[in-house]
Amino acid sequence: MTDTVNPPLSYEASASTTHPHVATTLPQEVIACLKNSRFLHLATCDGLTPHVSLMSYTYLPSTPYDQYPTIIMTTNPSSRKTNHLLTNPRVSLLVHDWVSHRPPTRAPNPGGQRDGSPPPAATRSSLASLLLNLNTSALSSISTTIAGSARVLEPGSEEEAWCKEQHLENNTFEEEMGLFGQQQQQQPGQRRPSISIDDDVRVVTVRVREGRIADWKGGVRDWQVVLEGEGQPAPLVNGTLESQ
Numbered sequence: 001m002t003d004t005v006n007p008p009l010s011y012e013a014s015a016s017t018t019h020p021h022v023a024t025t026l027p028q029e030v031i032a033c034l035k036n037s038r039f040l041h042l043a044t045c046d047g048l049t050p051h052v053s054l055m056s057y058t059y060l061p062s063t064p065y066d067q068y069p070t071i072i073m074t075t076n077p078s079s080r081k082t083n084h085l086l087t088n089p090r091v092s093l094l095v096h097d098w099v100s101h102r103p104p105t106r107a108p109n110p111g112g113q114r115d116g117s118p119p120p121a122a123t124r125s126s127l128a129s130l131l132l133n134l135n136t137s138a139l140s141s142i143s144t145t146i147a148g149s150a151r152v153l154e155p156g157s158e159e160e161a162w163c164k165e166q167h168l169e170n171n172t173f174e175e176e177m178g179l180f181g182q183q184q185q186q187q188p189g190q191r192r193p194s195i196s197i198d199d200d201v202r203v204v205t206v207r208v209r210e211g212r213i214a215d216w217k218g219g220v221r222d223w224q225v226v227l228e229g230e231g232q233p234a235p236l237v238n239g240t241l242e243s244q
Contacts, residue, residue: 010218011214011218011219011220012218012219012220014212014220017222018212018220018221018222019219019220019221019222020221020222020223020224021221021222021223021224022223022224022225022226023223023224023225023226024225024226024227024228025225026069026208026223026225027213027221027223029141029142029144029213030142030144030211030213030223033095033096033097033141033142033143033144034059034069034071034095034144035059036097037095037096037097038056039054039055039056039057040054040055040057040071040093040094040095041053041054041055041093041094041095042054042055042073042081042091042093043091043092043093043094044080044081044084044085044088044091044150045084045088045090046083046084046087046088047087047088051080051081051084053075053079053081055073055075056073056074056167056171057071057072057073057167058071058072058073058166058167058170058171059071059072059208060072060166063162063163063166063205064162065159065162066205066207067227068207068208068209068225068227069207069208069225070205070206070207070208071093071146071205071206071208072163072166072167072203072204072205073167073203073204073205073206074164074167074197074201074202074203074204075201075202075204076201076202077200077201077202082152082202085150085152085204086152089149089150089151089152090147090148090149090150091147091148091149091150091206092145092146092147093145093146093147093148093206093211094143094144094145094146095143095144095146096142096143096144097141097142097143098143141215141216142213142214142215142216143213143214144211144212144213144214145211145212145214146206146208146210146211147210147211148206148207148208148209148210149206149207150204150205150206151204151205151206151207152202152203152204153202153203153204153205155202160203163203163205164197164201164203167197167203168197208225209224209225210222210223210224210225211223
């Protein structure tokens with residue numbers, strides 16, 4: 001753990017369950033992260049070689065087909081991750097609101113050069129530094145990992161059509177900024193999809209039941225969702241058990 005204003009280079013020991021939290025809903029900071037983040041990282045494995053993909057996604061508190069919170073994604077049927085999911089549905093998701101910009105650092109010696117990352121210190125106005133710090137403090141809060149099993153939905157099924165429609169709707173924005181900073185030209189009030197969905201894509205869903213939060217101070221907390229009416233786990237020693 002650390003009390004500094006910068007994230008630590010390592011986090012508290014967490015090889016086993018850490019500060020467990022069990023409730024009937026997701027932690028509020030996890031909900032906020034899932035609602036506000038644009039992409040997530042999807043980790044799959046064929047049993048030997050892990051693979052990570054950057055994915056657009058849709059988060060829903062529940063669906064007509066599952067009472068649990070659900071993540072919806074789409075994937076090319078001929079992709080490596082699809083092959084992994086069909087043979088090994090166990091996945092790990094990472095969602096975060098960290099700012100990806102790496103601030104400049106001091107060179108190891110006056111006039112020294114640094115070839116790799118992070119970059120050497122650069123000249124920046126006090127106003128630019130202030131705005132960067134404000135943006136960083138506003139956005140950098142937590143990352144959360146989600147562990148679960150993915151379902152590749154049956155092509156042509158009612159559930160697949162419903163999830164595909166929800167995914168397209170949730171990735172259609174009033175005003176879109178290109179990935180490289182260019183403003184997309186469109187008529188006032190016009191909405192345009194930020195993704196396109198081909199007819200042959202496979203729709204993937206992941207039920208959100210358990211995961212882990214890592215915060216900017218180096219803290220780690222495990223969480224689990226148990227719906228009302230399901231068997232409650234044994235009382236937690238270091239965590240909380242809530243009904244919300």
